[in-house]
Amino acid sequence: MWSVSTSERLIESTRELLWERGYVGTSPKAIQRRAGAGQGSMYHHFDGKPDLALAAITRSADELRVAADAQFTAPGTAVERITAYLRRERAVLKGCPVGRLTQDPDVMADATLRRPVEDTFAWLRERIAGVLTEGVQSGELAAGLDPAATAATVVAVVQGGYVLARAADSTTPFDQAVDGVLGLLAAQPAG
Template identity: 80%
Template sequence: MKTSANTSERLIESTRELLWERGYVGTSPKAIQQRAGAGQGSMYHHFDGKPALALAAISRTAEEMRAAIDAQFAAPGTAVERISAYLRRERDVLKGCPLGRLTQDPDVMADATLRRPVEETFAWLRTRLTDVLAEGAARGELSGALDPAATASAIVAVLQGGYVLARAANSTTPFTEAVNGALGLLTAQAATQD
């Protein structure tokens, strides 16, 4: 029984890695099996096929991202400090966001089932950021004129766009500049309260 669970885990983790590296089309069942060290029979014993395995992998990535982000937003500090910690956390910038990259994958976006965890996670992130910003405004840390929902969407767009700019330049510098720019604008909203 333990070996069966280990095989399932290896298949999911291998699929997660390959989706991040190659996208859905570039992630063949054979590549998954090779990376997981599992045979075709093992793969189809645990999953109905590549779409079911991809869904398990995407859902796992989404769950882990939400847990990590939620921990950062629940930490002590001002709204700007918590958002700054989130934006500046260690990332593999040149690989991009494991979920954000899937939005550029036409096969994932065309499949409502595969798209759902991506869509739900970005909606959750915007809502969670909105809550942190609204809390900051309510505590007088940020200007009351700040629109929390619009600002949350802008922060997510800056982050995802920063990945794209970094990958295009093959340098983390554009990502760092985008984050610094967003935080500069947010800090300016905080400074107006002093």
């Protein structure tokens, strides 16, 4: 029978706790408890909480990229691929596991912990801009559309949609934000 390694359990436990509680609220004891690992095991695999947090944040960032790229590389028009990305299944009321870290002052104050967050959002904007550029080049979208600015808008809609949904304790505001940005894209016909 296959079992998950202690280091994997520690990383996954840290990911969950960062998403739920933030960096300050994620104590080494809480990580160890959730992972079913002792202090010695934790410090055997990681130099400390910052090292473990970096592994967890990097894992969350990598998973976000893989999930998003599945829509961006799928067959279909640019708008169909952006739509698939925007409408993919998400834990809307929990928020984005990477985006929520931007609200954590301890993560943002630490350049090493902030880097995978910053890099992921830069990658996401660039990747969406690439898909939109394809849409402009194919004539699907208006020649005057600014792919970089529109990509930033798409990312802001998703992240802001999470905030609105959490504030309302309802996925409706997220869905409305997605509908709104898709309506704006649909209003960009080739000319």
